[in-house]
Amino acid sequence: MAITKFFNEMTADDGSVRAHYAGYAAWLSETPADRIARKRAEADSLFHRYGITFAVYGEESGTERLIPFDIIPRIIPAQEWKDLEAGLRQRVKALNCFIHDIYHDQEILKAGHIPAEQVLNNAQYRPEMQGVNVPCDIYAAIAGVDVVRAGAGEFYVLEDNLRVPSGVSYMLEDRRMMMRLFPELFARHRVAPVEHYPDMLLHTLRSLAPVGVTDPTVVVLTPGAYNSAYFEHAFLAQQMGVELVEGQDLFVSDDQVFMRTTQGPRRVDVIYRRVDDDFLDPKYFRKDSMLGVPGLLDAYRAGRVTLSNAIGTGVADDKSIYPYVPEMIRFYLGEEPILNNVPTYMCRKPEDLAYTLAHLPELVVKEVHGAGGYGMLVGPASTAEQIETFRKYLIANPEKYIAQPTLALSNCPTFVESGIAPRHLDLRPFVLSGTEVQMVPGGLTRVALREGSLVVNSSQGGGTKDTWVLEA
Amino acid sequence: MLSRTADHLFWMARYMERAENTARILDVTYRLSLLPQNGEEVAAMWSGMLKIMELQDAYLAKYPAYSTESVLEFMIFDRDNPGSIYRCLRATRENAHAVRGTLTSELWETSNETWLKMRDFTVAKLLESGTGAFFEWVKYRSHLSRGVTIGTMLQDEALRFIRLGTFLERADNTARILEVKYLNLLPGADEETAHAADYYQWSALLQSVSAFEVYRKVYRDQITPLRVAELLVLRADMPRSLARSMKEVYSNLTRVSNARSAETERLAGELESHLRFGRIERIFEGGFRKYLEDFRDRIFDLGCRISDDFLIPASS
Incomplete structure (x- = not known):
């Protein structure tokens, strides 16, 4: 089945420019091509000099790659954003309720809305967290929810990232770059600011400090300079004015976490950790982890330190749990979901598997635990051979896969080698939950630079765009 | 500040300073090698320089002569x-990268840009544009990095450890530059008399540490x-002298002082006062x-x- 109709962010079906893009389109047509070419080259060299890169393993220092940046922004009108924001807040609220419930009374399982074995046998479920209380009952303090827009212009949530979602630094740097390159555009448009995100993040983290701590010390925990998202870790620590620590900088004594400083040990209260659960504490999780802190879990369970995000949030953003999120919203909030979920076939169910196998050329098949755009089949874009390979995987391990209809991801004009051409995109807004839920308008727009590709991940050749929410 | 952060800052500064001084040592030795002399003398000059830089064995493992x-x-x-300039600049950048959040963005970008340029240099390009x-x-990149450090960094502990690294390294390197010169004293010349033929060597030495005009x-x-020797050892107003370097080491050290560092401060102070009150004749x-080696x-x-007092993570 070939998909023919895509929603174009800039132009309507009749070819006219959508109202919220009118100002930009006019600017683009009156700006000389050589000026734009110069500015694009300037952006490239600035990103290199700033070192806004992601590391590529095994290559020499400084060969970190740039994530391609496209100068045509993705523009969202105020009202559309308002609806989207309401839907995202609702969703993340329900997800936090769900995680709290799972690690306490498991009401949703008792009520039969989700099969208990789906949750409790999930590798992301952490029995160590059972009965542990966390400040404000917030588990996913930082959530990055992937949203796409399909054929008729309606939004779908593709994925809830509740573990260590990344990308917010690109959102901020893309804006900084656009303002530097094209200040005149910002004079012409009322673009909602995003620059205060680090302040909001710090505020959120501080609000989640252990009970009784009035002036908490916050740190960012990174796996180190060779991690692919290291730039972001360093960037956020710097912007928040807090220490960027590695596991080796911390130690636990009497269930209290300390960092090693030039003036002796100093207490740490809140850890914004960018290290996966498995590597956090070699005493309890992976024994070979050099990235974690022995005894961290003890301090955490004793309520002496806050980890953001909490341990065990993966139980809620797993692809096998995703289909139940609308149910969570109804169950915990008593509301109807504002945002759509993509219809999902769970291949562990025989009838869903049968359907999936019969419709492979038109479906997207994903590994339940996959991430980063690896291990997936995009039916309409695949060869017969690739489809047959996946068919074998599916029959061998059906429980490892889900399938979804191939969404006609919206596209947006983008600079490519041949000039300007439409490319598909998604959006990752960030939702911060502390004593209150906060968001900056917009998020990170990722764009699939290869013609026809629906995969926007940077590891698969995706790029980014600045995201403008226009103020009314 | 995190001990590990202080460690990276300290070494970032040391490697940048080392890259600069390596360029200075190579520059002066290269200029001296251009004086009329035979091939053996030139070889001895390079071998002496490598010996003082403690790189002779590594060199001989690669090259026959x-x-x-x-x-x-x-x-x-x-x-x-x-010890190559390539490796020093890479180490500077890697240390800066590890603590980029602690640096001002200008300082990080300076270090990153220096490294990106260095990667693009080749022997062929070098010969084309000339070693000079x-x-x-290299010197200008180091000047820039130091200027950006002073011009943009908050005057807190981070700056102290950067300065500590810079001046400790400079103290060591200036001593080595002087030693290289003394290896090249003409046969029969004693240490106190300058031969007319020696003049070029002394002026080259002074120029290599930007001290020719200062001397005049x-x-x-x-x-x-x-x-x-007096200028480069005892004059505290000469920015690259041992006395100046130790003065900076001591003052920065006392400003980061902690519960364990008393003896280190005392030793630094002792060395600094020897230089402050010393006489070149003595x-x-x-x-x-022997003095320089000591x-x-x-x-x-x-x-x-x-390292022990501040940089190596203290055990809990």
């Missing part, structure tokens, strides 16, 4: 030589070894080369102590 081209290649580009231009470039200004007289009496041992010891 000393030639200007291969020494320059080894000291500028060799990826396996930890390359050494100038301070002494208003002909160049003598004793005065050159130093020469005991033998200048000085470097004490700098090495201070470096180890600073």
Whole structure:
């Protein structure tokens, strides 16, 4: 089945420019091509000099790659954003309720809305967290929810990232770059600011400090300079004015976490950790982890330190749990979901598997635990051979896969080698939950630079765009 | 501040300073190698320089003999030589990268840009533009990095550890530059008298540490070894002298003082006051080369102590 109709962010079906893009389109047509070419080259060299890169393993220092940046922004009108924001807040609220419930009374399982074995046998479920209380009952303090827009212009949530979602630094740097390159555009448009995100993040983290701590010390925990998202870790620590620590900088004594400083040990209260659960504490999780802190879990369970995000949030953003999120919203909030979920076939169910196998050329098949755009089949874009390979995987391990209809991801004009051409995109807004839920308008727009590709991940050749929410 | 952060800052500064001084040492030795002399003398000059830089064995493991081209290649580009300018600039950048959040963005970008340029240099490009231009470039990148440090960094602990690294390294390196010169004294020349043929060497040495005009200004007289040594060892107003370097080491050290650092501060203060109240004639009496070697041992010891007191994570 070939998909023919895509929603174009800039132009309507009749070819006219959508109202919220009118100002930009006019600017683009009156700006000389050589000026734009110069500015694009300037952006490239600035990103290199700033070192806004992601590391590529095994290559020499400084060969970190740039994530391609496209100068045509993705523009969202105020009202559309308002609806989207309401839907995202609702969703993340329900997800936090769900995680709290799972690690306490498991009401949703008792009520039969989700099969208990789906949750409790999930590798992301952490029995160590059972009965542990966390400040404000917030588990996913930082959530990055992937949203796409399909054929008729309606939004779908593709994925809830509740573990260590990344990308917010690109959102901020893309804006900084656009303002530097094209200040005149910002004079012409009322673009909602995003620059205060680090302040909001710090505020959120501080609000989640252990009970009784009035002036908490916050740190960012990174796996180190060779991690692919290291730039972001360093960037956020710097912007928040807090220490960027590695596991080796911390130690636990009497269930209290300390960092090693030039003036002796100093207490740490809140850890914004960018290290996966498995590597956090070699005493309890992976024994070979050099990235974690022995005894961290003890301090955490004793309520002496806050980890953001909490341990065990993966139980809620797993692809096998995703289909139940609308149910969570109804169950915990008593509301109807504002945002759509993509219809999902769970291949562990025989009838869903049968359907999936019969419709492979038109479906997207994903590994339940996959991430980063690896291990997936995009039916309409695949060869017969690739489809047959996946068919074998599916029959061998059906429980490892889900399938979804191939969404006609919206596209947006983008600079490519041949000039300007439409490319598909998604959006990752960030939702911060502390004593209150906060968001900056917009998020990170990722764009699939290869013609026809629906995969926007940077590891698969995706790029980014600045995201403008226009103020009314 | 995190001990590990302080460690990266300290070494970032040391490697940048080392890259600069390596360029200076190579520059002066290269210029001296151009004086009329035979091939053996030139080889001895390079071998002496490598010995003082403690890189002679590493060099001989790669090259059968000393030639200007291969020494320059080894000291500028060799990826396996930890003392090459390439490796120093890479280490500067890697240390900066590890603590980029602690640096101002200008300082990080300076270090990153220097490294990106260095990666693009080749032997062929170097020969085309001339070694002099390359050494100038390294010096200017170091000047820039220091200027950006002073011009943008908050005057807190981070800056102290950067300055500590800069001046500890400079103290060591200036001593080595002087030692290189003393290896090249003409046969029969004693340490106190300048030969006419020696003049070019002394002026090259002064130029390599940006001190030629300074010397003229301070002494208003002909160049003598004793005065050159006095300028580069004892004059605290000479920015690259041992006295100035130790003064900075001591003052920065006392400002980061912690519960364990009393003895380290005392030793640094002792060394600093020797330089402050010392006389060059007395130093020469005991033998200048021996003095320099002894000085470097004490700098090495201070470096180890600073590591133990501040930089190596204390056990809980």
